[in-house]
Amino acid sequence: MNSFAAIIPILIVVLSAAAAMLAEAFRQPGERMPIAGLGLIGLAGAGAASFFLWNTDAQSFGVVHADNFALFINIILCIVGVLTMVFSHDVVEREDIPSGEYYALTLFAISGMMLMAAATDLLVIFLALEVLSLAVYVLTGIRRESAEGAEAAFKYFLLGGFSSAFFLYGIAFAFTIAGSTRLDQIGTAMASAPHATLAMLAVALLAVGFAFKVSAVPFHMWTPDAYEGAPTIVTAFMSTGVKAAAFAAFLRVFLSTLQPLEGHWVPVLSVIAGATMIVGTVVGVLQSNVKRMLAYSAIAHAGYLLLGIVAANDAGKAAVLFYLLAYAVANLGALGIVALLGTPEHPHDQLRDFAGLWRTRPGLAGLMTVFLLSLGGFPPTAGFIGKWYIFAAAVERGYYGLAILGVLSSVVSVFFYLRIVVMMYMTEEAAAPARPRVSLPAMTGLAAAMLATFYLGVLPTRVIEYAVDSVKSIF
Amino acid sequence: MLSTIVFLPLVGAILVLLLGGRGDRADREPIVRYAALAVSLLSFASTLWLWIRFNPSTADFQFVEQRAWLPQFGISYHLGVDGISLFLVVLTGFLTPLALLASWKSVHRNVKLFSFFMLVLETAMLGVFVSLDLFLFYIFWDAVLIPMYFLIGVWGYDRRIYAAVKFILYTMVGSILMLVAIIGLAYAHAASSGTLTFDLAALYGTTLSSSMETWFFLAFTLAFVIKVPLFPFHTWLPDAHVEAPTAGSVILAGVMLKMGTYGLLRFAFPLFPNAAAYFAPYIAGLAVIGIVYGALVAMVQPDMKKLVAYSSVSHLGFVVLGLCAVNVNGVQGAVYQMLNHGVSTGGLFIIVGMLSDRRHTRLISEYGGLKAVMPRLVAAFLLITLSSVALPGMNGFVGEFLILLGAFRWHPKLAAVAATGVILSAVYMLWMFQRVNYGEVTNEKNRRLPDLSPREWAILIPTIATAIAMGIFPGVFLRPIEPAVVRTVDRIHNTLPASARSVISVPHPAPRVPHPGVRERTNE
Numbered sequence: 001m002n003s004f005a006a007i008i009p010i011l012i013v014v015l016s017a018a019a020a021m022l023a024e025a026f027r028q029p030g031e032r033m034p035i036a037g038l039g040l041i042g043l044a045g046a047g048a049a050s051f052f053l054w055n056t057d058a059q060s061f062g063v064v065h066a067d068n069f070a071l072f073i074n075i076i077l078c079i080v081g082v083l084t085m086v087f088s089h090d091v092v093e094r095e096d097i098p099s100g101e102y103y104a105l106t107l108f109a110i111s112g113m114m115l116m117a118a119a120t121d122l123l124v125i126f127l128a129l130e131v132l133s134l135a136v137y138v139l140t141g142i143r144r145e146s147a148e149g150a151e152a153a154f155k156y157f158l159l160g161g162f163s164s165a166f167f168l169y170g171i172a173f174a175f176t177i178a179g180s181t182r183l184d185q186i187g188t189a190m191a192s193a194p195h196a197t198l199a200m201l202a203v204a205l206l207a208v209g210f211a212f213k214v215s216a217v218p219f220h221m222w223t224p225d226a227y228e229g230a231p232t233i234v235t236a237f238m239s240t241g242v243k244a245a246a247f248a249a250f251l252r253v254f255l256s257t258l259q260p261l262e263g264h265w266v267p268v269l270s271v272i273a274g275a276t277m278i279v280g281t282v283v284g285v286l287q288s289n290v291k292r293m294l295a296y297s298a299i300a301h302a303g304y305l306l307l308g309i310v311a312a313n314d315a316g317k318a319a320v321l322f323y324l325l326a327y328a329v330a331n332l333g334a335l336g337i338v339a340l341l342g343t344p345e346h347p348h349d350q351l352r353d354f355a356g357l358w359r360t361r362p363g364l365a366g367l368m369t370v371f372l373l374s375l376g377g378f379p380p381t382a383g384f385i386g387k388w389y390i391f392a393a394a395v396e397r398g399y400y401g402l403a404i405l406g407v408l409s410s411v412v413s414v415f416f417y418l419r420i421v422v423m424m425y426m427t428e429e430a431a432a433p434a435r436p437r438v439s440l441p442a443m444t445g446l447a448a449a450m451l452a453t454f455y456l457g458v459l460p461t462r463v464i465e466y467a468v469d470s471v472k473s474i475f
Numbered sequence: 476m477l478s479t480i481v482f483l484p485l486v487g488a489i490l491v492l493l494l495g496g497r498g499d500r501a502d503r504e505p506i507v508r509y510a511a512l513a514v515s516l517l518s519f520a521s522t523l524w525l526w527i528r529f530n531p532s533t534a535d536f537q538f539v540e541q542r543a544w545l546p547q548f549g550i551s552y553h554l555g556v557d558g559i560s561l562f563l564v565v566l567t568g569f570l571t572p573l574a575l576l577a578s579w580k581s582v583h584r585n586v587k588l589f590s591f592f593m594l595v596l597e598t599a600m601l602g603v604f605v606s607l608d609l610f611l612f613y614i615f616w617d618a619v620l621i622p623m624y625f626l627i628g629v630w631g632y633d634r635r636i637y638a639a640v641k642f643i644l645y646t647m648v649g650s651i652l653m654l655v656a657i658i659g660l661a662y663a664h665a666a667s668s669g670t671l672t673f674d675l676a677a678l679y680g681t682t683l684s685s686s687m688e689t690w691f692f693l694a695f696t697l698a699f700v701i702k703v704p705l706f707p708f709h710t711w712l713p714d715a716h717v718e719a720p721t722a723g724s725v726i727l728a729g730v731m732l733k734m735g736t737y738g739l740l741r742f743a744f745p746l747f748p749n750a751a752a753y754f755a756p757y758i759a760g761l762a763v764i765g766i767v768y769g770a771l772v773a774m775v776q777p778d779m780k781k782l783v784a785y786s787s788v789s790h791l792g793f794v795v796l797g798l799c800a801v802n803v804n805g806v807q808g809a810v811y812q813m814l815n816h817g818v819s820t821g822g823l824f825i826i827v828g829m830l831s832d833r834r835h836t837r838l839i840s841e842y843g844g845l846k847a848v849m850p851r852l853v854a855a856f857l858l859i860t861l862s863s864v865a866l867p868g869m870n871g872f873v874g875e876f877l878i879l880l881g882a883f884r885w886h887p888k889l890a891a892v893a894a895t896g897v898i899l900s901a902v903y904m905l906w907m908f909q910r911v912n913y914g915e916v917t918n919e920k921n922r923r924l925p926d927l928s929p930r931e932w933a934i935l936i937p938t939i940a941t942a943i944a945m946g947i948f949p950g951v952f953l954r955p956i957e958p959a960v961v962r963t964v965d966r967i968h969n970t971l972p973a974s975a976r977s978v979i980s981v982p983h984p985a986p987r988v989p990h991p992g993v994r995e996r997t998n999e
Contacts, residue, residue, distance in 0.1 A: 362497070373621065378617060378618070378620070378621060379613070379614040379615075379617050379618050380614055380618060384614070384617070388610075388654070388658075391654070391655060391658060392548070392658045392662075395655060395658040395659050395662055396658075396662050400655065400659065403655050403658075404652065404655055407651040407652065407654060407655055408648070408651070408652075410651065411644060411647045411648050411651055414643070414644065414647060415640070415644060418624075418640060418643065422628065422636055422639075422640070425625065425628065425629050426628045426629055426635065426636050426639070427636075460545065461544065461545050461546065461547070464545065464547055465547070468547065
């Protein structure tokens with residue numbers, strides 16, 4: 001029971017974060033240090049540990065459960081982390097981001113995310129949420145001289161703190177009912193008294209807390225500002241990592257512990273899912289800043305993921321996992337390209353900055369196209385299989401209305417993804433400043449993301465099997 | 476074997492990308508062009524070989540390949556051709572090299588990417604016609620959009636971006652609802668039979684509640700009629716056609732519109748026969764409106780390309796009418812007319828492209844008296860025009876005749892109105908032809924235009940030869956088509972309750988098809 005096995009992946013990441021801090025402390029001014037390499041080693045170790053823990057069902061301290069579900073999320077997070085590290089190498093120095101803090105905070109955030117996916121106690125989930133949130137707040141404002149960054153961090157922090165309070169309040173109510181914060185005990189207690197007012201309150205408050213973190217409408221207000229103001233590489237990281245971790249906990253709490261109360265929360269969440277899809281796509285159409293546009297796209301994708309939770313069937317649960325992976329790869333790729341092309345003087349985040357990219361950087365334009373098509377859900381990319389899986393889950397439960405809303409909103413989203421494509425291929429280049437070169441490691445990372453996008457789109461069977469296995473372990 | 480045929484162009488596309496080197500290199504242009512042409516010719520040869528090896532006497536799917544793909548959902552990689560899809564495959568193989576040749580001089584910017592998208596498009600279109608699994612079919616169906624979007628948007632004319640975005644959004648709205656219907660159908664089938672599958676053969680004959688059947692049918696049909704395009708869903712077509720480069724128009728008109736009619740025949744009608752029986756008269760009504768409307772609008776177009784685009788609306792109306800009749804004559808004629816339209820309208824777009832390459836305008840008023848300047852081009856133009864207006868002896872006649880025959884046996888009034896479209900098409904085509912080619916040379920710029928080059932001969936001779944051959948020896952083509960058509964028609968009828976059967980078609984026996992080379996059909 002008290003084995004440390006379940007927390008080994010988390011420990012490895014924490015250790016590498018600590019190493020990154022130490023390395024920064026011992027760095028001479030002006031000395032260049034491959035701190036990203038430390039992160040890569042740590043993430044590779046965590047990934048390997050997760051791989052070896054597969055099917056072992058390890059538990060630690062009774063509150064951390066490294067079941068296949070958590071391990072699947074771990075792998076997604078390792079991919080997110082590795083890609084972020086690989087892209088950061090180019091960006092951090094150019095953007096004058098303090099590298100030691102940056103890498104350490106990123107790794108701490110990842111450890112928090114992993115803990116969040118594996119925690120089976122509401123308090124531990126809260127703890128993990130705070131670990132990752134604090135790290136991400138700081139990362140958002142890490143460029144201290146940037147006013148937008150400070151504003152974004154402040155907004156994010158305030159609203160995030162607010163949502164944490166809701167979440168904690170929800171935990172308190174749950175504790176009142178069950179006399180424990182352990183998920184299994186709460187589940188039993190809820191099942192026996194599913195109509196208690198306190199149970200309703202607990203569910204509602206927990207839902208609000210999660211909805212903030214996954215940026216579901218109407219709790220999405222912070223998202224566009226935070227995503228726009230943060231350094232692009234941080235946007236890439238938080239739009240994928242935070243989302244994966246938050247959805248993991250969302251899924252675990254709502255579809256195992258609170259499943260008995262499904263009749264109460266499904267109607268609410270379906271409204272939220274529908275609104276999220278609509279707002280994300282419709283407002284996204286109006287944006288001319290690519291980061292803001294991708295922020296709204298992130299909101300829309302949260303709506304599709306919520307649809308998987310609303311479906312509340314086996315297909316829906318596995319679909320959420322698969323979708324998180326597909327979305328992470330494509331979104332990191334797309335935002336990674338924006339980050340890699342930006343310089344402090346010229347952030348390269350306006351639509352028109354992409355004009356004629358195809359002429360000067362055909363490779364990057366091609367990669368960007370693949371990622372955008374995947375986000376838009378075109379076959380044969382990962383995004384299509386992900387959407388298909390989610391909508392299949394919804395249709396299986398008879399939620400035709402939501403499925404139709406989902407597919408139509410995804411057509412609207414195609415419109416704004418294509419605006420970038422139009423810029424890259426069909427518009428003549430404006431007199432833009434020279435775009436920076438992209439280093440070989442970053443290019444390799446992008447190529448790997450593209451291959452993953454096609455692999456998941458053409459031969460998804462294996463990964464779907466793993467996803468199905470993962471959800472079997474807890475639900 | 477089918478996999479090889481389908482994915483050969485994709486392999487070629489990647490080859491072209493590698494041969495082209497980094498960026499837009501002008502020095503690599505010839506090698507890229509010849510490589511793409513060679514791949515497309517090889518691909519055409521492979522489709523011809525398919526035709527040779529095809530057994531025309533059976534209605535079964537041939538060259539079937541089936542492998543588990545996503546076994547969790549009962550999705551398999553399932554390919555096969557029957558008489559209905561065989562010639563659409565051949566047509567795709569036939570038109571792609573022609574389209575590449577037609578853009579030899581007109582496309583200069585980044586030929587590498589252009590050839591890449593043309594070949595990717597070919598793979599996607601071939602995939603649509605040979606997929607026997609609904610999921611696989613949908614993947615190819617959607618994948619067609621991307622390369623065509625780029626072809627219009629990058630190499631098109633002035634309003635290309637608008638046209639490209641309109642094209643992709645318009646067609647996506649329809650097809651994405653079909654996606655929901657596909658999933659719904661599979662789950663409904665799973666509910667009644669216990670196994671989840673997306674295999675077409677298994678899903679035929681699924682029992683559905685009547686409201687479900689209606690909705691699924693409408694979702695499928697919306698996707699297909701937008702693609703056709705049926706009036707009033709046709710508004711994307713003139714924009715896309717006019718703004719697309721010649722190669723894009725040829726493929727769009729020649730093959731992609733047929734994806735819609737093919738979809739109706741293969742999926743929408745046989746999967747949901749009761750709903751099809753109910754809605755067939757309405758769809759046919761829209762088709763007939765489209766025939767007349769398309770013809771009338773075509774008549775007043777000042778732009779040749781737009782005229783041909785609207786003529787497509789009119790011609791495809793005939794195809795849909797033939798399908799809605801759901802009898803062997805009508806459906807066989809519709810399938811045949813799909814091929815005819817591919818050849819003759821493809822040819823028309825190529826000719827308009829040739830004129831526009833020379834003069835950089837497509838306005839009829841800019842031309843006049845070309846016969847004296849370019850007698851050979853005009854002769855070819857005439858033959859293709861006649862094929863398009865369905866002159867007896869040319870290919871168009873056989874198809875339209877069979878369609879009208881089938882339609883008369885089903886719904887004489889609709890057929891009578893549709894028949895006026897035959898006359899109208901002669902009016903607008905010949906009037907356009909006359910204004911462009913006869914009379915005095917009114918515009919000095921037309922005085923010294925060069926006649927056909929060897930490359931253009933190489934495009935036009937196969938086109939015209941095919942048009943004439945299909946007019947004189949229709950039996951060669953109709954024979955392999957017939958068993959599959961009979962089976963499909965029977966499938967639509969057999970699953971119908973007896974009461975609905977009389978609504979949709981005249982029962983057997985079928986009358987003799989009075990055309991030489993057309994075998995009499997007996998299926999009693």
